[in-house]
Amino acid sequence: MLNNAISPLAWFKALADETRLRLLRILARHELSVGEIVAVLGMGQSRVSRHLAILVGCGLLSSRREGAWTFYSLAAAAPEADFLAGLAPWLAAAGPEADLAAVDEVLRERRRETRRFFNTIAPDWASLRREVLGELDPAELVRAVMPAAVGLAADLGCGPGDLLPVLAERARRVIGVDSSPSMLSLAERRTAGLPVGARMGELEHLPMADGEADFLVICLTLHHLPDPAAALAEARRVLAPEGRLVVIDFAPHGDEVMRRRFGDRWLGFSREKLSEWLDRAGFALADWSEHPVNRGLVAARAVAIPRQPSPRSAQ
Structure with missing residues (x-):
């Protein structure tokens, strides 16, 4: 009413x-x-x-x-x-239909801009990331919540592959997904000799099968995407029912330099916004922690698990 x-x-x-x-x-x-x-x-x-x-x-x-x-x-x-x-x-x-075609072109251009940016800065990405994160090591944030034994783990938006060796410590197989050829080239060189594969693709359209992964990481990547909610929905599609998703990204901030210098599209995400997107994608937020870094920013780690259907809805 x-x-x-x-x-x-x-x-x-x-x-x-x-x-x-x-x-x-x-x-x-x-x-x-x-x-x-x-x-x-x-x-x-x-x-x-x-x-x-x-x-x-x-x-x-x-x-x-x-x-x-x-x-x-x-x-x-x-x-x-x-x-x-x-x-x-x-x-x-x-x-007119031209309006919808123009929206689709805007979204494609967002992705092209992101790909161009990361292809350009790929060789300097490690130093740029340290400039912001300081002493915070995303690898430790991942290890703290990763199961001791995993079948397939994937880093979505893997960049130069910093986390891929970390995932390989506990996973039988590891996949790194990124849309930047330059970043994937660095990731492949970094993981030579490890059970790691590289796949080129957008996080909103993952080159992975339904339920293929047991453990997923999206580290400091969501804020670059044109549609973070769509990426989380894709993560749910490729994650096994008993799997786990770890998202590491910035809490909300107003530092416009992050857009100009680091190609950020979103200036962080609140717990409420990320929870809303996770819920819509079919996840339940299981854990949330915050970690101060440089420039007055705060990195947040969210751990999400697939939401199980209620007994009534499963009947």
């Missing part, structure tokens, strides 16, 4: 505009920044910002500020989310 304090009149008024309908349609596919929305719609920023303000004002859109960037997405909470869900069949046709 609709709360008496909430009137749908503002929603219907907001919908009475073609541009705002197009905005809802494209943001139903993905969270986008203002600049990306401008590129998709081919309109001036002031015009786009005015329509975004109307949709945020009536509650149909949510805005999220990260440093100097603002991202927009459909409202996720009731009753606005329920209202938008009911409109979904009509929103699907509320604009």
Whole structure:
């Protein structure tokens, strides 16, 4: 039942505009920044910002500020989310197909930018990482929660392969996945002679079979991805039912230098946001710890396990 304090009149008024309908349609596919929305719609920023303000004002859109960037997405909470869900069949046709093609191109360009960045800085990545992490050793954070014996372990976004020898200490087989050819070349040289294989691929579309892995690590990689939630969903797909996922990344911060110098797309993740994405992907958050590093940043380690279906739903 609709709360008496909430009137749908503002929603219907907001919908009475073609541009705002197009905005809802494209943001139903993905969270986008203002600049990306401008590129998709081919309109001036002031015009786009005015329509975004109307949709945020009536509650149909949510805005999220990260440093100097603002991202927009459909409202996720009731009753606005329920209202938008009911409109979904009509929103699907509320604009030209070129809008959706432009969104897909924005996401592809995000991935290309990330790949170009890591291909360029691959030789210097170890020193850059030490500059931020200081004395913190991600290997120790992984060892502390890795089972003593593992069938197949994988480092998703393995970079130059720093963690692959660590996984090989306890796993019969190890896979490193990365989208950067330069990074994978370094990883292969680092793991010569070990039972380690390298696979090129995006974390949102892993080159792995369903349930193939028993232990997964995503270390300081999520904040580079265009769609971290999709990567976590893929991790759930390739993880065995009794497996374990370890995510190491930054807690929320406002250091814009991390974007410019290290190619970060997201300025960290809160426990609440990561828990939300993990839950949506089919995980339960089993452990969370935080570890101060350089530049006033905090590295967080999340341990997640596949959420088991309830006895009733399994029947």
